[in-house]
Amino acid sequence: MKVIEPEHGDNAASLREQIAQHKNSEACYACHKSIDPYGFALENFDSTGQWRTRYSTEVPHRGTFTYRPQGYFQTTFKVDSAGAIEDQEFADLFGLKKLLVLEERKIAYNFAKKFFEYANGYTPSLKQRIDLLAMISPKAGRIRELVTNVLTYSLRQQANKRNRAMEANE
Secondary structure, three states: OEEOOOOOOOOOOOHHHHHHHHOOOHHHHHHHHHHHHHHHHOOOEOOOOOEOOEEEEEOOOOOOOOOOOOOOEEEEEEOOOOEEEOOEEEOOHHHHHHHHHOOHHHHHHHHHHHHHHHHHOOOOOHHHHHHHHHHOOOOOOOHHHHHHHHHHHHHHHHHHHHHHHHHHHO
16 A cells, blocks of 8 residues: 655654654754644645545555546545644644734735745845835735735835936936
8 A cells, every 4th residue: 555645664654753754854853843833734635735634545456547436545544733833732724824813914024025026036135124024014904005015115116226227327
């Protein structure tokens, strides 16, 4: 029986056990300690984005091009989507969402920064990041306002660069 999910050892049965084996290396643990809680929370989604409560394994079969309506898979152990971020535990994706919403300003800032990168094609400088943070009110507001503010800011900066370049050429 072949497991569809990534494997990190023959003795590991669940995804958490596989990840635990992988994290035995200090180099791997350095990243996994911060990304695993988010990944575990999203484990209820399979590779096609479908919601699942159990993992699937492939059942061995001979036919390469044969069709079975039920497929060549069987369900196995239950998905465990619990985790913890900064000592705050959550049971599933919905619990993670509740934790993240508590940090509304951080989410708005990260969105503004990533949108700036997308709109301009480069990472914002320290001064630009400070300006982006200043755009975010204590009560983060609507995303439309944030997108408009970031675009307006970017266009003004581009216009200022053009004006400085034209003045330097004169």
